[in-house]
Amino acid sequence: MxxxxxxxxxxxxxxxxxxxxxxxxxxxxxxxxxxxxxxxxxxxxxxxxxxxxxxxPGGVDSHCHIEQRTSSGLTPVDDFYSASVSALAGGTTTVVPFACQHRGKRIRDVVADYRAVAAKAAVDYAFHVIVTDPSETHAIDDLQACFAHGCSSVKVYMTYDALKLNDTEMLDVLELCRRHAAMVMVHAESHDLIAWITSRLLNAGRIAAKFHAVARPAIAEREATHRAISFAEFIGTPLLVVHVSGREAADEIARARHRGVPIYGETCPQYLTLTLRCLCAPLDGSKFLCSPPLRTEADQEALWEALRRGDLQVISSDHSAYNFAGGGDASKTAGGASTPFSKVPMGLPGLECRMPLLVSGYLHGRLDSLQQVARLGCEMPARLYGLYPRKGxxxxxxxxxxxxxxxxxxxxxxxxxxxxxxxxxxxxxxxxxxxxxxxxxxxxxxxx
CATH class of the missing domain: 2.30.40.10 (Urease, subunit C, domain 1)
Structure with a gap:
């Protein structure tokens, strides 16, 4: 023919x-x-x-925050055009950022507003919906409408006062998503444990960037990951644990997968290439503040091995772009030297660097094949969020x-x-x- x-x-x-x-x-x-x-x-x-x-294949970055107002009222400094230009330069052609429902807001309106903002993107895109207020009067109907119109995923938080769901709300969202075959993404950190440690650090004057890693220990991530997996296993809903930072949470995911539970894990380039020593720099430690925090070299090794074995399935950037010194309030240093670590804007830029660091990791022997590179950075995010085989x-x-x-x-x-x-x-x-x-x-x- x-x-x-x-x-x-x-x-x-x-x-x-x-x-x-x-x-x-x-x-x-x-x-x-x-x-x-x-x-x-x-x-x-x-x-x-x-x-x-x-x-x-063109990269699919399924976890990035672009022009998304945070719970503290800040908006990252890049917009959909500038962020997507840098994504293209780094070999990423599709992004899946977040339409975030803040408490009291209608999900329908949030998604419509975000779609209008995203129209200037130079890449292809889809949306996740962040659900923070499932009890809002129209929340269930609006989510069902989103699912009917092609949205295939929601994100929930187990920490941050303005974003977190309680356990009952988590179960409600998981059950709704099971009925609609939607993927649930979870930011898994133990809120009360982190708050308990943070209050003691701040009361003792321990405000430097390095104490962020003390306030959010690996056990806080492990406990929340275990709880989220337990809820998803009980309800029977696929779950993806985002930005896994180290061995302990990765091991929880591996144990669930070995039981046959449909649990997936994502990590990010910062956890594969940077360590908590970056937080100890006296002048620029806040450059590296993200949650969960950077961990140890041993955690890096464990994450690479989990990727190689298939216990983690996705590498995303968790791009959340703030300047270090410039950019007004949307800056890591806007509050001055006396700002405690807990008040510094969280997140790192990474849209352009994600695929180059992944390819470089393979060339340095951290992965077994280019097929693994394509699977982690392109294919699996497309599969998990309903874009495959058109993308990935x-x-x-x-x-x-x-x-x-x-x-x-x-x-x-x-x-x-x-x-x-x-x-x-x-x-x-x-x-x-x-x-x-x-x-x-x-x-x-x-x-x-």
């Missing part, structure tokens, strides 16, 4: 697919989807030479979201080389192997 004329061909590269890597040509139709994958294709109207390059894979019929990687390239991450609008990166000076040469979104080159 003759192929239709191809709008674009990418020839001479090595494709990374779920079944392995192979040298093949990829053809893209006028509809922006992959029309052919063959050992040899004739040139399309646009012909891209991919000799010596590897073709991975290089197959005939999928969107032609393709990233051309030069695995021989060597470099360092620097603020100057990144494409966001922030005044720092937590990964400054980190050596990386591999580099994005071209990013294609639905058949069109969007970064080169």
């Amino acid at each position: 003759a192929l239709p004329a191809l709008r674009c061909t990418i020839r001479g590269g090595t494709l990374v697919t779920p079944s392995g890597t192979r040298r093949a040509d990829l053809g893209i139709g006028d509809d922006g989807r992959i029309a052919a994958i063959e050992p040899s294709l004739p040139a399309g109207r646009e012909d891209i030479d991919a000799t010596d390059l590897f073709l991975l 894979v290089l197959e005939v019929g999928s969107d032609a979201d393709v990233v051309l990687w030069d695995l021989e390239a060597r470099g360092k991450i620097t603020k100057e080389a990144l494409h966001d609008e922030l005044d720092y990166t937590p990964f400054e000076g980190m050596a990386v192997r591999g580099e994005v040469r071209r990013t294609i979104l639905r058949g069109r080159t969007v970064f080169e």
Whole structure:
């Protein structure tokens, strides 16, 4: 059967697919989807030479906070356009940020407002809904309407005064999502334990960034992870534990999975490359404040091993972008040196660095194959949130979201080389192997 004329061909590269890597040509139709994958294709109207390059699916970053007002009233400094430009430069073509219901607000209105804000994005996107007030009069009806219109996931918090659900509310949300086959994401940290430790630290004048790790110990994450898994197991709802920071929470997820419970785990580049020693820097420790906090080198090793074994399934950025020194209130240092760690804006930027750090991790021997890279950064987030196989894979019929990687390239991450609008990166000076040469979104080159 003759192929239709191809709008674009990418020839001479090595494709990374779920079944392995192979040298093949990829053809893209006028509809922006992959029309052919063959050992040899004739040139399309646009012909891209991919000799010596590897073709991975466009990255899917399923956990990022973009133009989302936080519980403290702040909004991260980047907007949907600037954030998505940096995502494309880092090989990510789809993002799934959060439409956040603050207490007393209608979910329907929150989603509509967020959709309008997101219209300027340069990437493809979907939304999760953060549920903080399931007792709001219209909450159940609004969530059901969201599910009917394609939303496939909600996020709940077990900590932060303005966001957390109590156990009864957690069970209610889990039960509703089970009925609608929706995924539940959970920020699992033990709120009361953290509050108890934090109050004692602050009363003793222990306000520096390094005490953030003391206030949120691994046991607080382990206990909440165990409780969330227990609730999901009882209700029978799939659950994904987000931003797993170390061994203890990862072990809870592995034990549940080995029992056959549909529990999934996500970690982030910061937990794989940075440690709590970063928090001890006397002048810039607040650059590295995120929750859960950075942990130890031993936790790093445990996370890489959990990824390699398949006990954790997703790597997301948890991008939450605040300047260090500039940007008014949306700055890590806005309150001055006397600001306690508990009042510093939490979160790290990472949209652009996520896939490069993941590819570099493979090239440094931390993962077994490029298929693992594609599965963790592209395929599994697409599968878990209802985007697969349109996103997350290089197959005939999928969107032609393709990233051309030069695995021989060597470099360092620097603020100057990144494409966001922030005044720092937590990964400054980190050596990386591999580099994005071209990013294609639905058949069109969007970064080169």
